[in-house]
Amino acid sequence: MNKNTNTTNKIIETKDKKILKYEIHPNQNIIQKNEPFNFKTNANKITIKYNVKNKNTGNYPHVGITAREGLTILYKKNNQWYNIETYARYNEKTIDLTQMINDNKEHEYIIYGPILSNLTNISIEIDNQKEIKNNQPNYEKxxxxxxxxxxxxxxxxxxxxMFPNILKRxxxxxxxTITFNNRNYLDKINYYLKNNNIKKYDLIIFEIDYYNQDDSIVQENLNEILQQLTLKTQNIICWSTINNxxxxxxxxxxxxxxxxxEIKYFNFSELYDSNNKDICTSSNxxxxxxxxxxxxxxxxxIIKEI
Structure with a gap:
């Protein structure tokens, strides 16, 4: 969860380099901490160094290796996002963007960390003659x-x-995000909300059920969670996508x-219907x-209408 990840950043200058360094201090491994790293630079050659720990060695055949333990890097040009590359099992990569960017203008970048391991630090190095800074966008909601x-x-x-990350950029x-890699996650959410005073939001998007979640877990926790969420927002989107x-x-x-x-429910189970299941799902x-x-x-x- 973004709130539970204490990320600090600083610029370090040496004779030859400028380095934007992020230090990540996660508190709870089970809660998603996939805060994107958003920066701007006019350099067309960057070196990325990073370290991960606590790699989840479980059986996740449906998750790509970069989502497990690597990085995904994108840049923005003419108001459009473009993929640069994905990396895994490296600690250092140098990227030459001369063929993509040669205008000497400042461009925005996003780096996403892994979801099945903990990113502990990441640094972006450029030539000392170029400029780099952490980017803090202006948000509407x-x-x-x-x-x-x-x-x-x-x-x-x-x-x-990931749909949350597409929305972010x-x-x-x-x-x-407060999300759990757990089949029976509603009791985890209920416990978290009871023990942490989350801030108020303009909108909460709540994945309310999952194909393989125990019905007893839903019955025991759902009402309590919804009652807590109504104290934090006037707009709650509940959704599910469940095999028919x-x-x-x-x-x-x-x-x-x-x-x-305060709640609108959306049933997105069409992802599992005969027209979509083969292209939208890996299994039930x-x-x-x-x-x-x-x-x-x-x-x-939906967000545009709220």
């Missing part, structure tokens, strides 16, 4: 993404294709969410990159 497996990014080949909103073999889950969700005027449990892109488009339109 404060949004919280709350959820489990899908919101966490399980199923994505890179962290750049393609909208003008500050987006925090478990239609009763969706019926129960609708009954629960109807009790709250995981949505893939294409599924995340579809979710980004849906949420982007």
């Amino acid at each position: 404060n949004i919280l993404i709350l959820g489990g497996i899908h919101s966490y990014g399980i199923g994505c080949t890179t962290t750049g294709t 393609k909208t003008k909103h500050k987006i925090d 073999t478990k239609k009763q889950k969706i019926t129960n969700i609708k009954k629960t969410t109807k009790k709250y005027k 449990y995981y949505i893939n990159d294409t599924g995340n892109i579809m979710l980004y488009k849906k949420f982007s339109n």
Whole structure:
């Protein structure tokens, strides 16, 4: 979660280099801490050095190696984002962008860290004759993404294709995440909200259920979570995408969410229908990159209406 990741940055100058160095101090491994690193530079050659620890060695065949333990790097030119490269199993990479950028102008960059290991530090080195700075965009709304497996990014080949990260770079909103890599995540969310006083938000996007989550966990926690969230925002988007073999889950969700005027429920189970399942999912449990892109488009339109 962004709030639980204490990230500091500083500029270091040497005779030959300028270095933008980030230090990351995560508090809880289970909560997602995928805060993007956003900076600006007019250099067309950069060296990135980074370290990761606590690599999750579990069986995650649906997650790409860069999302497990590497980096995804993008840059912005003419108001459009472009992929530069993804890296894993390296501690240092030098990127020559001369073929992409040769105008000596300042451009914006984003680096996404891994979701299944902890990024402890990262530094961006450039020639001392160039300029670099941490970038703090101006935000229009404060949004919280709350959820489990899908919101966490399980199923994505890179962290750049996770729908929360697409929203972060393609909208003008500050987006925090509290997401859990756990099948039964609602009790984790309930516990977290009871023990942490989260700030108020303009909008909360809440992944409310998952195909393989125990129904008893939902029944025990959902109402309590919704009651807590209504104290933090007037706009709550609840959503789920569940294989149609478990239609009763969706019926129960609708009954629960109807009790709250602040809540709108969206059923995105179309990702699992016969027209989309082969391109949007990896199995009954995981949505893939294409599924995340579809979710980004849906949420982007919803946010515009609020």
